[in-house]
Amino acid sequence: MKIKYPFKYYLRNYFIYYVVALVATPLICTYAVRVKTQPKDTQKYSIFIGADVKDQNGLKKYVNSILVDDLEIRTYHAMESESIFGQLLSANGRMSDILILSKAKADSLTVSALVDLSNSINLPFLDNAYEVEGKKYGINIKVNENLLLNNYVNYLDDDYYIFINPESVHTLDILDNGKTNQTYTLLKELYHL
């Protein structure tokens, strides 16, 4: 019996499967590895800053030194003058736990998307808070004073505020629905409470 596997003929027939294997495998691997290694919301802490950051690694180390050790710190920054700032803010700022923005930029935001801190009894440093209709949304950063954060950030003007994302899981001790109190711990350290 003369029999030979006709590779070329079957390659044509199975070509789509070879292509799918080549394309789908990297996608599946990347997705699977990402799912496995993706830190949970409680294992990461994100900060979005609407100013220039002088030393991003230094800032991460500083924040890490205040918060629990195994927390993955992520910082995003963009100059508010940049044309793509709005896109960066909605992409990165929306998932960040706290946002540091100028008053001018905050004026252009929908404040209902931020946490109203008026009733938070644990935050005594709301003197110059960012207010809209009597509600306090942002904690003033004393740019000219010795706030340790100032060592890492170049602010563009004097009026900057720390806003808290209502979706954050780190709002315990500030709101009722948080899972950890990392934001409160960070604010306490920044304001020397």
Next chain:
Amino acid sequence: MNKLYNSGDLAFLKKKKDINLGVSISLFFLATISLVLFVVFATYQTRKPLTVISSVVTSLFLIIAIYFISRFAFYNHIYNEYLTLMNTETKTSYLVFSDVSINPITLQDKSKVYEVRFKNKDGNVVLYLSYIFDTDIFVLNHRYKIETAYDYIVGYQDEN
């Protein structure tokens, strides 16, 4: 009578198809294991190199598995053709071959066969021969006893 379709070849084809199926299943299994292992390792190592390595290794296993699956499909097709033609009642004809033309053609089910056209005293006859057999088995103007199942030549004997 030379039997083109016989139990010895059938056993050989069965062995071939079983081996190819076994190898392809093993490779699919290895691809799954490699993906799972690399995802587990990724928990302890840096993410990017492991993503690349797991993609390459898994992809390699999958592509080789697809190659063996296609081999299995080929041998399985031939095996089934064998089985059908072996188990079908055959018809015997006596033919004197003249003006024979043997052309490879592809049937509707994408299988390839030789179309054997020849003339004898009864007129034009068209029979088929599986392309895994040699085509030079017939000699012009010789008288043959031909066994057919459907239109396939499954056995022949040179009466000269």
